[in-house]
């Protein structure tokens with residue numbers, strides 16, 4: 417029995433967050449890719465920032481590879497911040513290439529938590545760009561930190577809330593068994609909260625972001641980690657989103673199909689169908 421439990425625990429650590437839905441592989445969709453590239457270019461000239469989903473198990477546009485994991489590039493006027501790196505560097509780099517995102521242009525990499533579906537693509541990026549600064553939770557294993565440094569990249573350990581750059585901050589390590597940081601971006605429309613897997617609880621993360629900044633939340637994007645929740649439980653969480661005044665939502669990765677459907681019902685056109693290749697301009 418102990419062996420079975422130990423095996424299950426290893427599988428859990430290796431695969432990261434429980435459950436796999438929405439996984440598809442497609443190679444077509446050139447037109448949609450062009451559209452996304454166009455939106456990214458627009459962000460360079462007349463937008464405040466762009467959020468580019470580089471890795472997800474849900475499809476954002478056809479033509480990009482989908483795979484279990486999450487990665488989002490935050491492109492501001494000042495810099496490019498890569499939040500999480502998906503599970504596989506080949507898939508990450510291939511999606512980046514298709515969208516015209518260059519590894520060399522990444523200034524900082526923020527890792528939400530240690531699970532392989534969020535950290536697996538890191539070293540492939542560092543191989544091409546060792547100038548990036550990697551912001552990770554202090555609780556990461558020492559050997560992981562040393563491995564990053566061996567590429568020549570610098571490591572910034574995050575325990576409490578901390579500024580990543582102008583208008584971008586980390587919530588700090590939250591949660592108990594699986595510690596995780598989320599990204600909070602201050603924009604003219606309100607806060608954007610980006611979560612990897614939201615293991616500490618999606619509502620807790622939103623509350624933390626509001627408490628740190630005293631501002632309202634415009635958009636919550638990423639993995640909400642509600643795969644194993646019942647319809648009643650998810651509806652309760654959606655109610656809390658409304659009470660907190662969250663304006664828009666873009667759940668993907670470990671949110672689950674049911675969560676996406678229920679949020680879509682509630683939020684209507686303020687629900688963003690999120691997935692690999694999706695670009696959101698602010």
Ligand SMILES: [Zn+2]
Nearest residue numbers: 432433533613
């Ligand atoms: Zn995950």
Ligand SMILES: [Zn+2]
Nearest residue numbers: 432433531613
């Ligand atoms: Zn996880």
